[in-house]
Amino acid sequence: MKILITGGAGFIGSATAKQLMDRGDKAVLIDNFNNYYDPRLKRDRIKIFLKGYEKPARRGGSFKLYTGDIRDVKFLEKVFQKERPDKVIHLAAMAGVRNSLEHPALYADINIMGTVNLLELSVKHKIKNFVYASSSSVYGNNKKFPFSEKDNVDTPISPYAATKKADELLAHVYSHIYKLPTTGLRYFTVYGPWGRPDMALFLFTENIFSGKPILVNNHGKMSRNFTYVYDIASGTITTLDADLPYAVMNIGGDRENTLMEFIGEIEKNVGKKAKMKMMPLPLGDVISTVADIKKLRKLGWKPTTHIDKGIKNFVEWYQEYYGV
Numbered sequence: 074m075k076i077l078i079t080g081g082a083g084f085i086g087s088a089t090a091k092q093l094m095d096r097g098d099k100a101v102l103i104d105n106f107n108n109y110y111d112p113r114l115k116r117d118r119i120k121i122f123l124k125g126y127e128k129p130a131r132r133g134g135s136f137k138l139y140t141g142d143i144r145d146v147k148f149l150e151k152v153f154q155k156e157r158p159d160k161v162i163h164l165a166a167m168a169g170v171r172n173s174l175e176h177p178a179l180y181a182d183i184n185i186m187g188t189v190n191l192l193e194l195s196v197k198h199k200i201k202n203f204v205y206a207s208s209s210s211v212y213g214n215n216k217k218f219p220f221s222e223k224d225n226v227d228t229p230i231s232p233y234a235a236t237k238k239a240d241e242l243l244a245h246v247y248s249h250i251y252k253l254p255t256t257g258l259r260y261f262t263v264y265g266p267w268g269r270p271d272m273a274l275f276l277f278t279e280n281i282f283s284g285k286p287i288l289v290n291n292h293g294k295m296s297r298n299f300t301y302v303y304d305i306a307s308g309t310i311t312t313l314d315a316d317l318p319y320a321v322m323n324i325g326g327d328r329e330n331t332l333m334e335f336i337g338e339i340e341k342n343v344g345k346k347a348k349m350k351m352m353p354l355p356l357g358d359v360i361s362t363v364a365d366i367k368k369l370r371k372l373g374w375k376p377t378t379h380i381d382k383g384i385k386n387f388v389e390w391y392q393e394y395y396g397v
């Protein structure tokens with residue numbers, strides 16, 4: 074199959090592309106390499122992490138990269154016409170809850186208008202399945218645990234979460250009116266090698282190595298269903314293959330870890346104790362996220378990597394990539 078992946082140079086996009094190519098699929102990657110975080114890391118995911126896949130190898134998988142913006146309909150139309158993809162994985166977005174409070178218009182523009190453009194073109198070009206990134210943040214301050222897809226998600230607490238909820242609503246319209254199969258994936262705190270520099274694992278590892286204090290939100294009283302990027306990629310592909318007419322699904326690890334457990338694992342792997350600066354809960358952030366993953370399990374997926382192995386892999390990657 075030929076799969077168009079928006080945000081293909083991103084953390085999740087590059088990991089998903091690699092898994093698809095390993096099984097012989099062709100990937101068409103779109104990314105605008107914006108500077109929300111160091112674009113060099115995005116370029117290196119293409120140059121180093123996806124090295125060797127530029128040309129069709131014996132195994133058949135390969136990728137083509139298009140640099141452009143998902144708000145640019147003419148650019149997207151050209152890519153769809155030239156490549157004629159079978160399916161779409163739409164991951165390009167402005168991510169990051171806190172940054173969205175400072176740039177709400179940018180988040181709305183990219184995350185909502187960009188998604189409308191891709192849904193329109195997917196209908197026009199008869200795409201067989203449209204899988205897109207939603208987020209666990211749509212649950213806001215949900216009081217019922219674990220978070221189930223059946224829970225009401227009408228009360229987001231950040232512009233970012235509101236854009237992801239809007240994407241789910243738009244996808245429903247396109248599935249209903251045009252019968253475009255769509256699956257929205259509510260990713261729960263993704264971590265792993267080639268991860269994002271704005272996320273806790275990266276920031277903590279960087280500061281522990283350099284002896285700087287780490288900022289521990291809500292005085293450490295937080296927990297997350299941390300989800301390893303490899304499991305995220307395999308779950309994304311599971312739903313890509315399932316071709317469901319319309320679905321929204323949680324995709325998260327099967328263990329809830331406290332922030333302090335998470336920090337403990339990083340300390341163990343870095344081989345140094347963290348200097349901790351206790352902080353209040355930032356605006357827009359939530360105390361706990363726990364995923365009910367029964368729906369995705371029914372399709373045969375299960376998470377396989379827990380934080381002991383996952384953080385070890387991250388720290389090893391970090392040391393090699395940054396020469397620490």
Ligand SMILES: NC(=O)c1ccc[n+]([C@@H]2O[C@H](COP(=O)([O-])OP(=O)(O)OC[C@H]3O[C@@H](n4cnc5c(N)ncnc54)[C@H](O)[C@@H]3O)[C@@H](O)[C@H]2O)c1
Nearest residue numbers: 080083084085104105106107142143165166206208260263
């Ligand atoms: N990482 C997580 O924990 C997490 C959790 C929930 C949801 N998500 C969602 O998953 C998706 C992928 O996240 P990620 O962690 O890989 O983030 P990422 O920032 O590494 O990847 C997103 C990619 O999209 C690209 N992009 C952004 N705006 C674009 C535009 N206008 N045109 C073209 N490309 C554009 C960026 O350059 C980046 O490479 C996002 O939609 C994000 O909101 C991620």
